[in-house]
Amino acid sequence: MSRSSPWCFERSRRRFLQTVLAAAGAAQLLANCQQSGAPKPDDAIAPANDAFDWRCCEGQTLHLLLNRHPWTAGLQPYLANFEAQTGIQTNLTIVPEPDYFQVMETALQDETIAIDVFFLPMDSTAYRLWQGSLLQPLTPLLNDVRLTEPSYNLFDFPEGFRLAAMYPPEAESQQLFGIPITFESYILFYNQQLVNQYLDGRVPQTMPDLISAAQTINQRGQGEVFGAVMRGVRSDTIIDTVTGLVLNSWGSPATPLPYNVWFDRDWQRPRFTDPKIVAGLTAYAQLMQAGPPNIQAIDWPEATQLFQNGQAAFYIDASLFGPGYEQPDSAIAGNVGYTRLPRVQSASLTGHWLWGLGIAQQSSQPEAAWLFVQWATSPQMEPLISVNTGGAPRFSSWINASPYTAAMNIEYALCVQKAMQTSRPTAVLHPRWNEIALAIADTIQAIYQGTDGSAAAAQLQARVEQLIAQEA
Template sequence: MRINRRLVSAALGLTAGFGLMLGGGASAEDAFNWKQAEGQTLRVLLDSHPWQESIEKRIPEFEALTGIKVEVSALAEATFWDRLTLGLSSGEPPFDVFMLSPNQTGFTGYQNGWIEPLDDYIADKKKTNPDYDFDDVYKYTVNGFRLPTADGKAYGIPISLETYMLFYRTDLFAEQKIDVPALKTVDDWLAALAKIDAAYKDKGIAAVAIRGQDPTMPDELLAAVADYWGERPFMAQRMFYFDENWTPRFTDPAVVKGFELWAKLLNYGPPGVENFTWYEVSNSFAQGRTATIWFDASVFAGILNDPKQSTVVGKVGYAAVPKTETGHATTHWGWGISMAAKSPNKDAAWLFIQWATSKESDLDTGKATFGPVRASSWAKLSQTFPPEFTKAVDESFKMSVPGYMYFDGAREVADRIIDAVIRMKGGEDSKTVMGELNDEAAKIVKKNNLTK
């Protein structure tokens, strides 16, 4: 299936201020039996994340409602991925419910039968509260968890929605008399970064925070490439990197320019930026050590506006990615929550999943993540978010495509992508690096029997 940006924007159905509201109806809460799995113990594995922090505070409410005891393990992201893969691949997973990425982790879980499809649970009136209103969840967020394609079964329910955008220090840009609304192109922003770098580098403030050798970095890098790709279609799940015959396209000018931009931005980063994960990116900005964040998650707004985590509250600006000479686009992504196929407590697991993704829960967690997944939540919460944030996110979604890359060998390709960017950051010739990446990608897809 090919992806076209205009069709995706229309399907998202997002309007300024996220005013779209779906679903509704009288409550049937009293008629639904929340006690149908009373007495069971549920094990939940979560990534350390604003959504996790928000939902974990409310778990006693779920326990009182259902009579189900919940045991939560919340782990830092690097540890979380290892524990998730090991647990899912075991004969008896040590968790029933878990947070899931719709990218390669989800695809691998689907291929191996590790993840329970949820469509039958959603459709079962005895197992699903009539007030749940699954249609209220944005379709394109849900489709990221439909495997192996957007027409497949749902192997997860979205819990947070993010688009990749820019953050900047309003006070520093004002001090340098930089008019941010006038920065229309990538070149405009690069000129501004040079000015910021010259003014603040010696004061311990780097111009850019951006992900480095983080396993998730290729997800965000897709937004940089999308910004140069233009209106050309591409293959779903292969993104811009392979054509219909699995021929690699890493030497395509748009792909090269996206990689070159990322490498250039890394060189505006603080010491150690090569190893930045999402945590270091958000924390360096929140603690006043960097002036901008590039191509990263809109959900960072929740961290940056929290006085307990941020020293720059009230000094945060937001912008959609700037246009390039060949295009103007970004990507979006979302966390989800899923059920282990080998869980012995599936009814209890589904009760937890639907409770954690209900309208009430999404309103609560959406305040923490700045990324609710329901149209009804966006309609209400967008009025409480900073107006510049809402505007930037709205602009971003209007030109956004799903950033999901998964196929046999995708992890190997992603690792080579990271190596290529870091090599270019170190000064190696981009033409040489991207040519070698193209050759390596061809070998990987051939090794995985995608080509002859």
């Protein structure tokens, strides 16, 4: 065999996988549009529009308030392009994430602070900002032929992503208040070497099989290798990953906002004792039990590092961690497997969390602000910026040949694209959701420590009923 043969094989393999990726993504994009009642991709692209002009707001200056985030780092090299294309100047303020939320909310409520476009967490925070009349509706701007480039195509974003910032959440007529810029869905990472060593190369296909396999590896690993690692801390910040597992356990029945899976379409009907929810919470706790002894002190940075060091066989968490595992300094580069959550019922489901861009209600130049949001989230710019995040929220970024797909591991891209197709929002739009999320974390801790899942869920049900009653 010639020295070049392995390279030729890999090149052919990548081309084949890229073809599969593109075909699968295009087919699913069409299916999603048909299922949601949205226009098909060809219909969503309007004919040539002479009324649109990128320079219609020339001479204005936008004030951007952004989180210090990989997306922001990906944006900065292209800002000069936006300014040249539109004649709009940008004034950029970047705030470290630990301080961002407080700074952002203060700025939105203080009319003396100049703010036009900002990093919007597309969850209960966005809902609360909308309730406070702090967000500019984007629908009128999006529908204005003078302000929106004909090929923008909102329906290139999955329906579940768009619904995350459409309010009022239960109304027949809704408006859009945020455009996604990066997302995380919850997938299974696995160490292929450990799967080969302990499981004869067989990746579990169901959640019970995953739990059993993780427990087996944990027993045989003798404290040096762990079956699984999860976010084990007592914190409301684990709730999105938890919701991903619970949605997977829940199956096909709808989980509409604002209630999501946890309430039966009414705040007075929490359903934490539903067997499918109990199964999801129990699965999370059992995967913790297959982890290191200090799992209750482990949050995502520690869990990610443990997996990246090659010390854990399985890890369920945010998809955007994937590209980091392939970096040269990763001990498991080239040895990571990516797959959707092992199914509980007939299909794999998951959840997602989103950062987006919003326009402040107090902005004195919403049209110029919309031009920036539109440009930064366009089919042309989004894949370029998203190389830094691994979380491009447009379907087209995953199926078209671009710097984005070139930068991604093919198996990772296939996995995330499939996860996007069945992913649902993890948000719950209730003012006391953070307290409820912490109560859910306490329930997982109790199951981890040996409490029966149904008994722990009954205690959770009573606690949530009390919190809801206090709110009423």
